[in-house]
Amino acid sequence: MDVNSVDFKNKSQRYRGGFKAFVREWMILFLFIALFILCSVTIDNFFTTENIMNILRQISFLAIVSLGEFFVILIGQMDMSIGSIIGMVSCFFAGFVAKSGMPVGTALIIVLLFAVAVGTINGLLTVVGKMPSFIATLVTMNVIKGVNFIYSKGVPISGLPKGFNYLGMGYLWIIPIPVIMMIIVAVVLNVFTKQTPLGRSFFAVGGNPEASKLSGVNVKFVSILAFVLSAVLSAIGAIGMTSKTMSGIATIGDNMLFDVMTVVVLGGTALTGGRGKVAGVTLAAMFLGVISNAMVLLGIDTYWQWIVKGIILVSVVLIDANTKKE
């Protein structure tokens, strides 16, 4: 029982499966490196600081929103409402600032609270109301969409202060501000999921809610928190996106759900819950960014992206469903 013994060292050693197990666990990393090298070699103008920063800036808000959805998928649920939450935050924030003359800070806090409220409602419907989360969030998605259009009357709300543009388009040295936001969010969440008891309990709840409950995990709280995190991270992404466009648009997040799901699944998150990585999801967002960028540089019509992304999602899920798990 001596923790200084050789026996302990052997038994606590990670990756006993060797390199193969390591590769399997970090598949997305290897895929990303392979794709990156491929693009660098074959496409002109790909491997430039400017282009790489451009790719990162384009996917940073997608990564942030995906990391929100990640928590919901991790507990074995689904959040369909993120697109509407993004639209809500975008048009209400712009409206509060441009129409009602609210200070940016105050408006920010209020829309974040809106997001917390929506996330809590999603969580309560699913956890306490025992609704399938797919339906519960489908409903909130539609209801919020209605609210967004009623408030914005369907037109973009412009008139945000010029300085606000810095958040979406600014740079710190050569690094775009959105990229810095993404890195901060990813690092914080990585530490949260790995190094804190609360963060780790998301995996337990997703792995087996009943056993978690019997081991003293507050399953209800953790589950509701997953929906709140999803909504709040969507809101953070939405603020960034609004800063980029400089106007509040009710439909700004409408096409995001597909990309988000692709990123979460490609990042190695099990749709059945319990397994996934913050780093994996972040890498998957970059992977998708490189593919989009490469297609643009190669002069392929953007509509092809929809088809390519579809193929990626199908392949990943097919592979995941048909390989034996460790």
Place this chain on the structure above:
Amino acid sequence: MMQDTPLLEIRNCTMEFPGVRALDNVSFKLMSGECHALVGENGAGKSTLAKCIIGENIMTKGELYICGEKINLSNYSVRTSQQKGIAIVHQEFQLMNDMTGIENIFVGHYTTNGPFIDWKKLKKKAEEIMDFLQSDVNLNIPVKYLRTAEKQIIQLARAIMMDAKVIILDELTAVLQDKEIKNIFRIVDILKKRGTGIIYISHRLDEIFEMCESYTVLCDGRYINSGYVKDVDKPKLISMIVGRELTQVYPRIENTQDEVLLEVKGLTAEKGFRNINLKLHKGEVVGIAGLVGAGKTELVNAIFGNYKVKSGEIYIKGKPVQIRKPQDAIKHKIGLVPDERKQLGLITLFNIKENTVLPSIKRFAKFGFSNHKKEMQSAYEYNERMQLAYASLWQQVSKLSGGNQQKIVIAKWVLADTEIYLFDEPTRGIDIGAKVEIYKLIDELTKQGKGVILVSPELEEVIGLSNRVYIMFEGEIKDEVYGERKTQSVIVNSLLGLGG
């Protein structure tokens, strides 16, 4: 001459699962019109043998003959066994709850008229089957509205529809009332006269003497004996089933101290149990015996805060406590080792270390951050103490054997500094060697002054390990036995509600 060919014969069947040999060289023969009892303790291999017969498991070694024909095991499956006329009726139902009785009887075997189901014909056929069974079950309502016994009759009707020559009845009567059991007996008689062979799996020995012609005893996966029921008496059968001296297996646990650790007063739930009073001392093992449905599992779950209680009080070391959810129970140093290891005890996706530290992760954290190194060290220390057989703490628990999984469940509670252990069927599906190790661990815990409440369907286990036994019948504690009264016969009588 026909009589001499067995309906079903198994020769030298061995069934291995990773790490466990569930059946070891078992042979079995079933004749036409015979009711053959398959007896043995839980985990003796009865259900595994039944699964081998119906093709749910494919035996690792051995031969299977149906009506004298040797079966090619490489493409044997549940489907082929059905075609060969083998059916099973479980106590757990394989029925479509929202479909009617008729639909359930014929699903997959509909008579059609062109592309359409010929309901008229099916209805007539169903009535014929019911007439044959001399039963009267409403076949036109969804089966979820039927009583347990009626659902079993629907399953029997389905077996007859498929013209089953061999019907396996797996613990049917465990959840039935006396009157309903009599009805099953009657149906079995009808089937026997028709020439059907019945394999009867039951814990209730009385039933075997009442309706079976022959028996086969299994013990820990080994074939013990076969013969005619008329040539054997109950004590002889029991000694074959138990297959060993009880004292050899169960450690003598005598560590009871005076201090009362846990006291339950008047605990009542909406459903499950009423007015439960019990006491647990330091270092004591208290057994709870009772049949399926007596409320044992509900009771331990209620003490753990995982089952809703209507009224009653719980005292820990003399102080009243409120336990509304498992978190409260864990705070009061109560730990539950649940009956369904894989569903309730462990997160099988997780590795050994994560499972071991789960109830304690908050305690290991400093300023809200986890200390993985300490967790790893503790997981190592406590699992070594359990003598867990493992290669790495990073191993996923789903790959370990049942006994080793159970050790992890116990290790996690020991690590969480638990004082009151609730064991709900701790040795379910575990081989005998691992069982003995679990018993030793229980002994070890009591030596350290911990209290243990033990629920088990194996009476010998409860008697062998417990200092005192509470006997539950239909949700109430009917008796409390210890010392000289702690015997099989006293408990069995109380279990059946006959009074001590």
